[in-house]
Amino acid sequence: MAEALKGRNPVTEGPLTRAALIGLAIVFLLLFLIVPLVLVFAEALRNGVGAYFEALAEPDALSAMRLTITVAVIAVPLNVVFGLAASWAIAKFSFRGKNLLLSLIDLPFSVSPVISGLVWVLLFGSHAALGRWLAENDIQILFAVPGLVLATTFVTFPFVARELIPLMQEQGTTDEEAALSLGASGWQTFWHVTLPNVRWALAYGVLLCTARAIGEFGAVSVVSGHIRGQTNTMPLHVEILYNEYSFVGAFAVASVLALLALVTLGVKAVLEWRYGNQLASSHRH
């Protein structure tokens, strides 16, 4: 920096330009990320710590937290299995329709979350044949946990697969061929060779998948039915409380979501710092 000030440094921008660019980025960051985050906690704690914990201990709030965790606990492992299977198939085998499968995996990213929820309503709603059959047999999917899980799984599907596919493609198939030539079975090869080769990328994918599963609003909102204490996840509960002018309650639940986001950010930073070279797509996120 000191040398750059002495004379014009031909390989970089002038100090003024640099200061302006960095300053702009910091102001933007403050305005759009830090201020809202601080506001969430400020609003949540407006009536003191007692009121904050009281709002969190409210039965509907607790139920929303339980439901969110339940949905995430089911949806994330499902996507780990689907994601591993899909990326294994795409990276290690060549078959017709591979590119189509790749585009399909990305579909949830490109489709509006509302549509992602609506497809389940159309499929299982009372005006669909399948929906009527389910209703006759007393199987509840919409406005219940199964619907929430389906919508969340759909929306969060790409996270694990997208993280694994580039890394697995880069690693190729020679490690697997080596294991097979040494007499390992397919399962042993997967368990002892393929999985350890992608473990950190998998952890990274699971982290992003979990964060999204917890925070998902749009798709879940469509299939939830908003039954308080039963089918409201945390983001939905925040909305309801806010609409009822129960600001402390709304921001208290929101602060829990914000805390989870901060933890996610921390773990993500550690993974990127420690195992960045083993995350094929660490530059993308």
Add this chain to the structure above:
Amino acid sequence: MRISINHVTKEFGRFAALDDVSLEIGSGQLVALLGPSGSGKTTLLRSIAGLEQPSAGEILFDGEDVSSLSVGERRIGFAFQSYALFRHMTVLNNVSFGLKVRPRRTRPPRAEIRKRATELLELVQLGGLENRFPSQLSGGQRQRVALARALAIEPRVLLLDEPFGALDAKVRKELRRWLRQLHDQLGLTTVFVTHDQEEALELADQVVVMSQGKIEQVGTPVEVYEDPSTAFVSEFLGAVNTFPCTLDDGIAEVLGTEFPVEPLDTEGPQHRHGPAVAYVRTHEIELLSRERQEGVPAIVRAIFPFGGGIRVELAVEGYDMPVQAEVPRAFFESGELRINSGLYVRATNARVFPIDRV
């Protein structure tokens, strides 16, 4: 173990990587599959291993058809060009992997596995590095770990894909000598793929020269070098000059000397007239001083005075492309060789092949 390859063809889509290839590999031999990239040598090696399924033909191990056996069932030791060491396992765990994954009834006890892996690491001169990870080893060490890992399953044949491809020149030569010793010590049938003619000629008992999915010639290193049976082998082996020439009743004139056309191996009419190509190795070009007035006039364009033989680049009268010659050092030191000096050149030997008119 003896390997018989009978009429093996391998097609990738419409491209034939192997085109009706037949080959016998004798027990205990060290065989090189030599050819440029795309010649099918790696596909042949992978077909023997069971990593590729041939489109047609059969592969026999000691007379037994192994076509329906998977790579794991064939009991082969395969060393990959990129080594394919398991990066999250220590050297010892890499070497013992093949024993650890055996089904319980054939798996040796834990202590026995450890003992055998340690012995193998001693064999490949890596004793003491058991607890290192692959990333902490040099290229040559990684290749030896890969060999120890392949040997651990007591394979019937050792298959090596470009075993020295990723190593620098010095390590490559050391490892080459070491592999020859190891082969003589173990007596295991070994097949390796290489695009490096020097490697094939120095290391192998038998050299299989391949081009465009076919075998061009099989023979001892001396046979394929001294007596190449096709134009391709002549051009591929050794440092060689290519001269277009014309056959007249089976005789072609190359640099002022007449040479007969090479006899044909296969049945069919031999072309005794028409266009041909003559292959002359660099050491088969003789430089003569001005006074003798023999051969063809030439001008020295460049001199590379490194090593026992001195490489000289010449512009020869009547030929468009530069001609490379290799002369003894004594000739260079006599002071007769100077850039832009004029002299005469003559071919002492040439292999002439007619250009087939299809």
